[in-house]
Amino acid sequence: MDGHFNAFTFVNRITVIQPGISVRGSYFIPEDIDAFPQSLAGEALGQLAAWAAMAAVDFKFRPLAGIAGTIEILAPVRPGQTLELSVELESVDNEATAYRGAAGADGIPVIRLHNCVGPMLPVEEFDDPQALRGHFAVLSGNGSTPGGFGGISPLTFSRDGGEPGKSARATLQIPAASAPFFADHFPRRPVFPGTLLMNLNLQLAAALAAEIPAPDAGRWNLRTISDLKLRSFISPGEQLELEATLAGRAENCATVVVETRKGKKLAGSARVSFTTGDRP
Amino acid sequence: MSNENITKEEIAAIFPKVAETMADALGCDVEKVKLDASLIGDLGAESIDFLDIIFRLERAFKVKIPRGKIVEEARGELSESAFEQGGVVSDAGVARLKTFLGEVPADRFKTPLKSAEISKLFTVETFCKMVIRQQRAAAAAGAKPA
Numbered sequence: 451m452d453g454h455f456n457a458f459t460f461v462n463r464i465t466v467i468q469p470g471i472s473v474r475g476s477y478f479i480p481e482d483i484d485a486f487p488q489s490l491a492g493e494a495l496g497q498l499a500a501w502a503a504m505a506a507v508d509f510k511f512r513p514l515a516g517i518a519g520t521i522e523i524l525a526p527v528r529p530g531q532t533l534e535l536s537v538e539l540e541s542v543d544n545e546a547t548a549y550r551g552a553a554g555a556d557g558i559p560v561i562r563l564h565n566c567v568g569p570m571l572p573v574e575e576f577d578d579p580q581a582l583r584g585h586f587a588v589l590s591g592n593g594s595t596p597g598g599f600g601g602i603s604p605l606t607f608s609r610d611g612g613e614p615g616k617s618a619r620a621t622l623q624i625p626a627a628s629a630p631f632f633a634d635h636f637p638r639r640p641v642f643p644g645t646l647l648m649n650l651n652l653q654l655a656a657a658l659a660a661e662i663p664a665p666d667a668g669r670w671n672l673r674t675i676s677d678l679k680l681r682s683f684i685s686p687g688e689q690l691e692l693e694a695t696l697a698g699r700a701e702n703c704a705t706v707v708v709e710t711r712k713g714k715k716l717a718g719s720a721r722v723s724f725t726t727g728d729r730p
Numbered sequence: 731m732s733n734e735n736i737t738k739e740e741i742a743a744i745f746p747k748v749a750e751t752m753a754d755a756l757g758c759d760v761e762k763v764k765l766d767a768s769l770i771g772d773l774g775a776e777s778i779d780f781l782d783i784i785f786r787l788e789r790a791f792k793v794k795i796p797r798g799k800i801v802e803e804a805r806g807e808l809s810e811s812a813f814e815q816g817g818v819v820s821d822a823g824v825a826r827l828k829t830f831l832g833e834v835p836a837d838r839f840k841t842p843l844k845s846a847e848i849s850k851l852f853t854v855e856t857f858c859k860m861v862i863r864q865q866r867a868a869a870a871a872g873a874k875p876a
Binding site for chain 2: 516517543545546548565567569677679680681719
């Protein structure tokens with residue numbers, strides 16, 4: 451199967467669209483994959499926003515992951531479920547797209563995005579505008595055939611520094627360009643998806659949180675990601691340094707700052723909040 | 731658009747909120763955000779931070795700030811070709827910028843000045859003035875009879 455619009459595509463159908471204003475759609479999570487991280491539900495919302503933004507500027511520019519003010523993690527999702535996606539565009543022009551969105555499955559809210567901003571870049575640098583127009587017509591019609599996403603081969607990092615309960619460092623080797631998702635993200639310029647990077651950052655943050663004693667012998671649950679900012683493109687084969695640092699601790703809350711560096715340059719950062727107890 | 735009539739009092743009135751907004755966007759202490767600080771040179775802002783700051787200022791002050799507005803307003807009635815050619819700001823363009831960005835010390839204007847480096851001139855006060863202009867524009871639009 452051709453990777454384009456399959457290997458890293460998380461919108462099967464656009465059900466309602468007001469270009470530049472709002473868009474709704476859906477994505478069926480293939481049953482035969484091992485897991486579907488919540489960060490990919492966020493990716494699905496970002497992709498739905500991107501379709502609406504591209505349609506609003508006649509596919510001359512496309513947004514890329516940049517800023518997420520707040521991401522609420524509400525419930526897990528599993529293979530075989532259908533994500534119902536909803537995005538409100540706050541603004542679209544040739545420079546940037548601002549939006550918010552929510553995804554749910556089986557009537558249960560899964561993730562909410564607030565105050566997201568994606569810088570707009572020329573579509574032609576990343577993809578074939580005609581191919582995008584064609585696929586947009588498919589999505590806006592009967593939809594695409596579900597099942598194109600085959601899961602992500604486990605991306606691992608080697609934890610190689612830090613102080614237990616206070617900080618954790620790790621080295622991450624980005625896969626080569628032959629990794630399937632690069633054929634879709636993007637055909638003309640492979641870029642490591644920011645949502646996958648964030649997923650790895652969250653794993654490191656969760657590993658650090660697990661070293662912090664939780665009240666009443668409970669466990670820390672990921673609640674929100676805030677001030678997420680991606681500063682540079684990450685290409686196939688690059689090596690990154692990940693760092694998670696405990697930034698604050700209250701009785702039922704722990705905040706971890708995650709940072710990703712390419713050499714000395716900060717490539718991305720976010721604040722990750724964990725709380726104990728049931729989800730609200 | 732002239733900006734000489736933006737008073738120090740107007741700037742002082744919004745500066746604390748602008749400084750807090752910028753500190754949040756840049757992840758730095760608010761004390762570091764001085765009125766004359768250069769966003770790139772002193773505060774380490776990158777292009778993604780400019781976007782972040784503009785959208786945060788829009789939400790904080792409930793104004794709309796079109797991207798590229800600073801340069802567009804600085805250019806005024808000068809045509810694009812009279813303002814810059816081949817990616818370099820003309821002498822007339824530099825003169826316009828020095829007037830429009832009166833808060834920027836003269837020695838920060840390099841010669842030749844590349845268009846891509848105009849944003850290196852911007853200070854915290856530049857953004858305060860931008861917010862005030864948009865507040866005035868919104869007030870003027872709201873005051874117009876239907």
